[in-house]
Amino acid sequence: MRSLSVVLNPLLLLLIGSCPPTATVGPQEGWQVYSSAQDPDGRCVCTVVAPEQSLCSRDAKGRHLRQLLEKVQNMSQSIEVLNLRTQRDFQYIMRMENQIKGLRSKFRQVESDRRTLVNKNFQELKGRMASLQPLIPVLEQYKTDTRLISQFREEIRNLSAVLTGLQEELGAHDYEELQLQVLNLETRLHRCMNKLTCGKLMKISGPLTVKTSGTRFGAWMSDPQEPLQRVWYMDSYTNNRIVKEFKSLSDFVAGVESKTYNLPFKWAGTNHVVFNGSLYYNKMQSNIVVRYSLESGRVVTQRALESAGFHNVYPYTWGGFSDIDLMSDELGLWAVYATNQNAGNIVISQLNPDTLQILKTWNTEYSKRNAGESFMICGTLYITNSHLTGAKVYYAYSTRTSTYEYMDIPFHNPYFHLSMLDYNSRERVLYGWNNGHQVLFNVTLFHVIRTQDES
Template sequence: MWSLSVVLNPLLFLLLFGYCPSVTIRPKEGWQVYSSAQDADGRCICTVVAPEQNLCSRDAKGRQLRQLLEKVQNMSQSIEVLNLRTQRDFQYIMRMESQIKGLRSKFRQIESDRKTLVNKNFQELKGKMESLQPLIPVLEQYKTDAKLISQFKEEIRNLSGVLMGIQEEMGAYDYEELQQRVLNLENRLRNCMSKLTCGKLMKITGPLTVKTSGTRFGAWMTDPQASPKNNRVWYMDSYTNNKIVKEYKSIADFVAGVESRTYNLPFKWAGTNHVVYNGSLYYNKMQSNIIVRYSFETGRVVTQRALELAGFHNVYPYTWGGFSDIDLMADELGLWAVYATNQNAGNIVISQLNPDTLQILNTWNTEYSKRNAGESFMICGTLYITNSHLTGAKVYYAYSTKTSTYEYTDIPFHNQYFHMSMLDYNARDRALYGWNNGHQVLFNVTLFHIIKTEDDS
């Protein structure tokens, strides 16, 4: 049975799912990870694995499965024959057991009043009892064997059903149909994830190094508002004196260096704190406090507006400098700008922006010095600030725009390559994108949140 389970385990792996970015899934040979997701505590909700294309064709593996099924059926027939023979012997032994019980009763009666019987008759009965005594352990063994055979039959029956079910599945679906079923499952998973409401940051794990490229400073990102099928990546190397944006159709193309398009922006950017949101790139125009909205679809600037009173050109940068005065970011609640002003004594100011017009919708003044911040990012309307861009950095301060209150935190994260010049949250991926000393990395975040149901108002 052990060797049989070894054969079945890879076949049944498709039926089980249980990812996480922090956990590495290594399927057996011939299988590949298709998708995954996790819950609020960072535990894996599900991992979808799919066979490679040649696995689902009617090839040698299909023939092996049919041969295995035939062997199991032959075993089942043999067990049935053995069972009939055992049942026949078992009935005979049961009758013997009844006789033994009767003799035991008589023997006890004789023992209690042996003076009334002739000694010869007593010895005769005692001899019969002794001749039947060895049958008792035989009877018990037959009972045990009959029970084991019954259990064996049930296992064979269940196993045959599983194998026939797998055979039917393999015969009914080709690779494309199976892939579509996995895609449907992924869509259901995304719908489930969409019910997760905003939460509080509890932990940061990683990083996962996606690629090593470019200079020490830069930015890379995906669009949190894009559809699940749109996984384009944008890449902006350096923090100044550049206006070339590279586009890749997917993470895989990005890793392979296969560009799909290049954009030549009308203005050079300042810093590394750009964001792509709903098909547009938002960035800080070099040597100004002007925010530019550039449409990738039309290839032109749609809107540009000055962020009044915001310091620029290394007046209020993050600790690493690099003209990082104005940080543009997005989360579940919309588009944000993080900067500092003289009026707020160089402390961080948070403004929520209208994505279309770039007008300020609301503003919050914090008491955290912009020059003492390593990086910052927004999650669910809360600004999280790191205390350094170097090794040993941690999320040290959090400001909630919902309650207009702050708290000091102690959430470490691994600055693997010693210098962080970009750290931004992506609400669709629920991950932090980082530029870590010329390495493009991803961090997984764990949020404390609740499940939103249809009954919630």
Template sequence: MRALFSVLYPVISITVFGLYPSMTIGPKEGWQVYSSAQDADGRCICTVVAPEQNLCSRDAKGRQLRQLLEKVQNMSQSIEVLNLRTQRDFQYVMKMENQMKGLRTKFRQIEDDRKTIMARNFQELKEKMDELQPLIPVLEQYKTDAQLISSFKEEIRNLSMVLAAIQEEMGAYDYDELYQRVLKLDRRLRNCMGKLTCGKLMKITGPVTIKTSGTRFGAWMTDPQASQRNNRVWYMDSYTNSKIVREYKTMEDFVANVVSRTYNLPFKWEGTGHMVYNGSLYYNKYQSNIIVKYSFETGQVLAQRALEYAGFHNTYPYSWGGYSDIDIMADELGMWLVYASNQNAGNIVIAQMDPDTLEVQKTWSTEYSKRNAGESFMICGTLYITNSHLTGAKVYYSYSTKTSSYEYTDIPFHNQYFHISMLDYNARERALYAWNNGHQVLFNVTLFHVIKTEDD
């Protein structure tokens, strides 16, 4: 084998270019290229050159050379096939690599989506827990209410047994006698109440929320001149741009929203200082200082009169605005108008009004700015003014029409819903009616009374 390579070395040359792709080596003169191989990028990696076929053709060594050349050609072809396969495999590997990259991206996206979904599900669960959290004290209250109801049932059962025993012991004559004693006691109590003179406001308690309805501003009232059996309620939502008045037969119907009648007034109202007095509605006509008296019975306007010098349409409203320039009131002594004028430098003016003719009978000028007042109401001829319509309001100032004098007061009350747009006194109920931020509420008042005796 060593001798064979010694013989062939002068006549055949295999040149490898793989390490030097930039070099170009040509065959020597009288030699020819038999085969060459290239890589995937087209670079030559080997070249086979040999003498021309007519050289040494008759030599036995030439036959060996030709056989060797055939083997080299076969090797070259195998190398080309291998190169093609390598290129195809390389492309397949590149394709697989791209697919792997795509899968890696998809897996990363799925992982991110999983985290997002888990976060969203966690947030939904948290929101559900936040919604359920307030129900815990409610459920606790239900437990308390259930115990209280059971206690009530037990008390009613015991009371029923006691009443049944008393009824068995009492005859018909005894019952009638007891009933007459109750009526007599009621007459004595009413007679005593009739001897109470007008009192001075000492305390405000409550409120009691009767209903939640309507807009943020409005007015509701009962008739202080009506009989004890007449408990109709009137309801006027909003402070302007409306003419609809709703009537309810009783306070229970008002709470249940059972409307008995609806009135369409001939003129729109302005503000919330309306008053129902002796079967008629008194209100401020829209964009004017005119007072209108409207009869619920006939559905007609009974009287109209302009309130001289009175500001209107947000010229001198209460601190909350709402065209509350003119406030119509009633107390134990009759009907009143509260407003402000340029002549009194925007300060509050009190006027006593004839309920039939709407004529002003007498006026009193105060030194309290109408725009700085939250609301006001009359009790026994004295005007009481609050210092704000918001939280922390209190009765801060009072003016007596009897003595034409004023004093600063400090009577707090609970502004439960933070915004009062109507506050009126009802002499029959001895209570304050208020519209508190869409809630209809009642305040109880405590008056300092002087009882007249037979010697007075």
């Protein structure tokens, strides 16, 4: 197989019938990576890692302007030193001028009456001449300063020419026109991204520690169905009904709450999800799923998951009433739980987001009590083998093919105890609650998309 390998810029990646080359972007450049190669059949195989990085952070003109700014600052400091020195020397020269005037008067006196010249006058004249000796290096320094000032003037003229050239170059392109071009490229890129909505998990990187707050156990999440990145925060795994809302991730980091919800029922576990404007959670000491509208502030629907174990009958390995795990992905809303009928093994049910009715159910052969955590990506359930250090994604069950496979995808668990792990399909990241730390894990997905020739 022959593959291609080149750097991709998110603004310039246009998947229009050919396969662009691959690249790796360092963490300091952001999280989003788009890459691709060709499989033996000539199909485009693409990798996407999110969230988005800041655009144009490596602009060459910006670097050039920053270098020029540093140069101007250095020149300004040198001119300031030179100015202080010339002011000091000017005062010294003024004193020398007075001494020269006195010396001239003495010479006139000697010239007018040579007969009065005595040894005392010679001694006084000799002393004044000696006092004028320091004036010679001062004058030499003035010559040097004059040359330095000339060099500064020349550099400033050159600098002005460069800045004028840059201004003309930038002025040649209308800013609004450039902005429209950028928006057009972003729109085309997102259309391409829509082709890459589903893929197979290949790698988990990170995490990024966003904040440290709350107890050891809890949940935090964002709604993948809304463009805003509001954050909802639910501390503890039981005996609580307070949900905090933050308008943005930065407000969450700063602790600036925008709203507080007092749920009518307490929750169980940490496996809640916000999807399309509603909060879905497991009602405490029951197998009932509650749909709570965040807009109206009331319960819209609640429905029991028949035969689902609850209240630590079939929890994850860490316990915490984590029997029923609600999650979402590109395909909708899901519930993961276990039943006696399936011998305590994991059951996957796709739910209607409005009515909470079960649309379809899949029975797996993986024990719920042996699972550390799980999450859905593109209709595939990925299960970790532990919630502690050394955990890895060990098992995957595809609802599309009703088949499973064993995997070996490690991920870093820096705080030793993971009590929540959920996928956000809009941001393509995993939200995690790691021993009182709110973290984000980056995911790499393997995609196969159709080119124009295949469509």
